Amino acid sequence: GAGVSQTPSNKVTEKGKYVELRCDPISGHTALYWYRQSLGQGPEFLIYFQGTGAADDSGLPNDRFFAVRPEGSVSTLKIQRTERGDSAVYLCASSSLGLAGATGDTQYFGPGTRLTVL
Amino acid sequence: KQEVTQIPAALSVPEGENLVLNCSFTDSAIYNLQWFRQDPGKGLTSLLLIQSSQREQTSGRLNASLDKSSGRSTLYIAASQPGDSATYLCAVSTGGFKTIFGAGTRLFVKA
Numbered sequence: 001g002a003g004v005s006q007t008p009s010n011k012v013t014e015k016g017k018y019v020e021l022r023c024d025p026i027s028g029h030t031a032l033y034w035y036r037q038s039l040g041q042g043p044e045f046l047i048y049f050q051g052t053g054a055a056d057d058s059g060l061p062n063d064r065f066f067a068v069r070p071e072g073s074v075s076t077l078k079i080q081r082t083e084r085g086d087s088a089v090y091l092c093a094s095s096s097l098g099l100a101g102a103t104g105d106t107q108y109f110g111p112g113t114r115l116t117v118l
Numbered sequence: 119k120q121e122v123t124q125i126p127a128a129l130s131v132p133e134g135e136n137l138v139l140n141c142s143f144t145d146s147a148i149y150n151l152q153w154f155r156q157d158p159g160k161g162l163t164s165l166l167l168i169q170s171s172q173r174e175q176t177s178g179r180l181n182a183s184l185d186k187s188s189g190r191s192t193l194y195i196a197a198s199q200p201g202d203s204a205t206y207l208c209a210v211s212t213g214g215f216k217t218i219f220g221a222g223t224r225l226f227v228k229a
Contacts, residue, residue: 004161033217042122042207042219043162056215091161105150105211109161 002026004110006092012116013082021077021113025094032075033107034067035091043091049075082117089114120145120212124220131198132228139193139223141208146186153182153193154207156222162207166193198227 005024013019025032030051035043045059052072060066064082069075079086093107121144131137141151150169154162166175166182168191174183179196195202205222212218 035217035219040221042209042221045216045218048215050215058216093162106152106164106167107162107217108164109154111161 004092004094004108006090006110006113008113009111010114010116012118014118015082015084017082019079019082019115021079021090021115023075023077023092023094023110025073025075025092026096026108027073029094029096029108030072031095031097031105032069033093033095034075034077035093037089037091037112046077079115082115084117087115087117120148120210120218122208122210122218122220124206124208124223126223127221128224128226130226130228133198133200135198135227136194136196137198137225139195139206139208139225141191141193141220143189143191143210143218145212146189147212148186149211151182151184151191152209152211152217153180153191154209156205156207165206195225198225200227200229203227 007022032049034046037043047067048056049069064080067077089112091112093109095105095107097105123142125140152167153165155165156162168175168184181194184191203226205224207219207222209217209219
């Protein structure tokens with residue numbers, strides 16, 4: 001596609017519910033990143049995929065958060081038993097390289113999903 | 119643990135002024151450094167990427183420098199315009215995959 005797309009653009013849910021956030025990367029990009037951004041802060045790294053595998057998931061805050069990328073393209077971030085503190089904008093980015101040790105790796109970001117947990 | 123700091127947190131300048139945004143990072147073992155722009159309610163747009171072996175990159179009115187040894191980068195914006203008003207974010211890639219962002223500098227250019 002022309003750019004990274006994310007759906008939904010807004011999601012309002014109740015505390016304790018399960019949510020799924022979707023990211024469609026730029027076609028052909030092998031690397032995919034998820035970030036979380038709170039108001040007035042920079043994005044916080046959550047997880048990185050190279051192809052279908054999660055190469056680095058050290059940013060996931062706890063085991064309520066999980067992400068998949070089964071065919072190496074679309075990714076879904078899943079949050080179980082949502083808490084009010086999960087409210088934030090969830091950003092996805094993709095890049096064409098992202099190999100260990102590679103440089104020159106520009107990340108292209110989607111518009112984000114604003115998650116509100118009531 | 120890598121930490122990225124941006125100074126100032128906010129900046130207001132008259133149109134036409136040249137300005138410098140600062141970014142510092144605590145661990146000099148980085149793969150690259152990127153400057154992004156973020157408009158309210160929008161995603162991030164990459165402005166410049168400096169590889170770890172490079173000292174600077176230029177694009178139009180923007181120039182970014184990198185001094186790995188001192189853990190500093192600057193973004194220079196020449197002849198600022200109201201359309202430059204946005205939040206500017208600095209980010210370093212470390213460990214090959216993880217990207218650490220600063221909190222950003224909110225820039226307002228007055229017409």
